[in-house]
Structure formats: C-alpha cells, structure tokens
Amino acid sequence: LFARSKYLTLKEKKLILDEIDIELQVLEREIQRAEQSGSTKKYRQLLTIQKNIQRRRQEIYYDLAKKGSRIPMQSTKGMRTRE
Numbered sequence: 001l002f003a004r005s006k007y008l009t010l011k012e013k014k015l016i017l018d019e020i021d022i023e024l025q026v027l028e029r030e031i032q033r034a035e036q037s038g039s040t041k042k043y044r045q046l047l048t049i050q051k052n053i054q055r056r057r058q059e060i061y062y063d064l065a066k067k068g069s070r071i072p073m074q075s076t077k078g079m080r081t082r083e
Contacts, residue, residue: 013060020057024050 008016027050034043 010064013064017057017060020053020060024053024057027053 027046031043031046031050034046
C-alpha cells in the first residue's frame with residue numbers, strides 16, 4: 001500500500017520497483033537452493049512469497065500506467081518461465 005500511495009513521487013516509486021526487482025532476484029536464488037536441497041516445504045513457502053511480490057510489483061506498474069506514467073517494464077524479470 002505504501003508504494004501505491006498518491007503522495008509518493010514517480011522517482012520514489014521507481015526506487016521501490018528497483019528494490020522489488022532485486023528482492024525477486026535474491027528470492028530466485030533461494031528457490032534454486034531449496035530445489036537442490038529437496039525441501040518441499042521451504043520451496044512452497046518461497047514460491048508463495050515470490051508470487052506475492054510479483055503481484056505487488058504488478059499493482060505498482062498498473063497504478064503508474066493508470067496515471068499515464070511510462071515505466072519501462074521488464075516483463076520476465078523475477079518470473080519463472082514454464083518449461
């Protein structure tokens with residue numbers, strides 16, 4: 001909700017988006033470790049966290065797009081491709 005606040009500037013929202021992208025990269029690494037260790041419970045928790053963060057990022061992008069701000073979107077950053 002903080003990132004969607006109308007009182008934040010565009011620059012502040014971009015900084016938040018950058019932090020989210022970094023967090024998704026770190027989370028992806030943790031997911032790979034959980035896959036290798038075979039910990040199903042931890043793997044499931046990490047995937048849930050990843051999905052929630054991706055949703056928050058999409059909400060921020062949508063909120064900015066709704067207001068007419070153009071933000072370059074990295075469509076596959078932090079998202080797993082289906083194989």
